[in-house]
Amino acid sequence: MVESEALWREALYGPSGFFTRGEVPADHFRTAPLVGPELAEALLVLLDRVDFALGRPDRLDFVDVGAGGGELSATVRSLASGSLAARLVVTAVDLGPARSLPGVRWTSALPSSVCGLLVGHEWLDAVPCPLVTGPASHPWLDRWWPVRPGDRAEVGAPRDAAWADAVSRVRGAALAVDYGHVLADRAAGRYASGTFAAYREGRRVTPVFDGSCDLTAHVALDACAAAAGGDWVLVSQRDALAALGLVGRAPAGGPDWLAAAARASRIAELRAEGGLGSFGWLLHGVGVPVSSLLPPLPPWQP
Template sequence: MRDSEAAWRAALYGPSGFFTLGERPVDHFRTAPLVGPELAEALLVLLERVDAALGRPARLDFVDVGAGGGELSGAIRRLAPSRLADRLVVTAVDVGPPRAVPGVEWTADLPRSVTGLLVGHEWLDAIPCPLVSWPCADPWVRRWWPLRPGWSAEVGRPRDEAWADAVARVRGAALAVDYGHLLADRAAGRYASGTFAAYRAGRQIEPVFDGSCDLTAHVALDACAEAAGEPYMLVSQRDALEALGVGASAPAGAGMAWLDSAARAGRVAELRAIPGLGAFGWLLHAREIPMPLPPLPAWVP
């Protein structure tokens, strides 16, 4: 079981691993930061609330863990309103090669402490896990993904540990955004074959462990939530965006203004689509501040 995790890790992060050699998500799959600036706009509203709750600290962090091509970090830096911009330090964290993104600090390691908002956008799904099949006596599997004959699973413990470690560094809020699943559905067999998958150049392919493709699996976000601790909320991207002012809107205006507004409406629709990006889970932990989102319906993956 450890061998599968090691093979997955080598294929992504070994000397000739997929991410080590600098493959950018934009060339292989579509993530919300690549859709347009609207995700960053919503996260800046969240950051503004965190900043206010922290009492407007002299240094305000936005940390983008698993930053990929740096698109989210770059958009946050560019779009930050002046009341945040002077105090804002945007840090992109990625184990892949650093990218030149204006105004963004790039590092391979998580900062020791974060005062502000830490975001792991499609980070946890890129953390390798052991791949197992029934029968399996692993305590994580017994607790979080009880197996029946013929079923397979990914052991989410490395994601739990990575998320708990990241959250523990934060004063403010920590947000994981990812595709994932919940215990009730796992136990009912909705993911009986597991969710391990490979992508290359926009297509799902048969997994190979040679560094030529992205290897990923859905995230047990409920397990990550418990590992990082209360208080947290787990809601859908669609509901979270709505609560942050990025809701559905009809195109308005005339001429170029209408075209711009129609393009924006299309991008927002993509971020809100269910099934699609709107069904992604937002796992939000508040750290020494009140929860910066209002109560919302529980996430249904």
Template sequence: MFDWEAAWHAALYGPGGFFARGEKPFSHFRTSPLVGPELAAALVELLSRVDAALGFPPVVDFVDVGAGGGELAFAVRSLASGSLGARLRVTAVELGPPVPLPGVRWTSSIPACTGLLVGHEWLDSIPCPVVTGPSSDPWIARWWPSLADGAQAEVGASRDAAWAAAVASVRGAALAIDYGHLVSSRRFTLTGYREGRQVPPVFDGSCDITAHVALDACAAAAGGEHVLVSQRDALAALGLSASVGGSGWDWLESAARAGRIAELRDPGGLGGFGWLLHGCSVAVADLLPSLPPWRPNPASFSPA
């Protein structure tokens, strides 16, 4: 029987694997940190709220799990200012080769965090077993009960465990940002990306291999107070608005910024990402206002 999880892991992280050899996301697919500095600005705002809720500790952490080329970590380090910037410690967690960046330390394992931990498109890169229905797997019984005979499904238990362990390392808040699905709308999504194109997943290390995240299962595994909202709504709640004004160069700058924010908040694209936010000794209500619950857009991120 083909071992999907082992083949997937070897293709990404084994000798000669896609990430192990230093491939970076920007070379293969569009992702929010590459749109511009606006996502990082929103996360700095969220971090400042976490910092205040913690009582302004002497050192406040921003931990970027699955950091890729470190774009998000470096942008947060660059945008943080004042007292927050002076106390900020930025850590990029990545299994591939580190990219030297001023003010960013690199590690291959998740450290203890007093502040904000973010897994941006990290969980979707954790390999999973793949089963064909009917299946007696207990995770499938709970989280994919609608699996039809002959249909395939990714078993998300490894992602649940990884997220629960990450959340347990945090005092402050932990945020997973990913594309995903809910128990009411599960679908098989295993796919590949290579050089900007979605391709069939092959396990030879030539492409990124990814699948949607069962964010509701991850939330239950980590437990505690949490919310699951859309990126579209979360960014608005953190102050990102796509207004255009001024004249001349100021107008051009504001128009460009508005275009980037519109891309980040597009409900049919990046705005459809789920934001799973856990409060860890911090009340979620102190970080985000009450927002509509996330509902995945079935037209978004269709598998090949």
């Protein structure tokens, strides 16, 4: 188990690793920040709610963990306005080469403290973890992923630890957005083949540990939630975006119809069931009640 995690880590983050040498997700698969500015718009609504709950502090952080090419960070910075923008500090965190983005700080390590909103958008799926084939025994598997003979699984303990560490640095809110699964489905054998996969140039390919492809696996977001503890909710991106005002209804006509229709199409993609809309949003309130950030929503069903 330890060997597979080490190989995965070396392939992504070693001296010649996939991300270390400067590859970005945008070159290999489509992510929500690449669809358009609408995800950043929704996160700014969430950030404003966090800001209000914190009492409008003198400094407000937006921290983008696993920033990739920095698209989300740059868009949040450019769209922020008013008093929030004047107090906003945007930090992109990634192990790849630093990028020059107006108004964005770039770092390879998590800040020691965050007052505002920390977002890990498709970050945890790229945190390497042990790969197993059953029968296998591990305390994490015993609790979170019962493995039967012949089953394959990923031991999510490193993701739990990474997320708990990130949340522990925050005063405000921490949000993980990722594709993943929950215990009920794992226990029912829905993921008996595991979820470890690789992508290169927009195609799914056979995973190899040579640094030539992005290696990823779905995230046990319920386990991450329990590890970080506190006040949290786990909902779908589809529902969360609607609760933040992103519904995407195009007007019937008028001079702005074409632009509005394009925007509605982008929002539809972000909220599509079976696609990006089925991503999980794990939101922790730290010193801020989650109920002040999102209204009650149906629980996430991957």
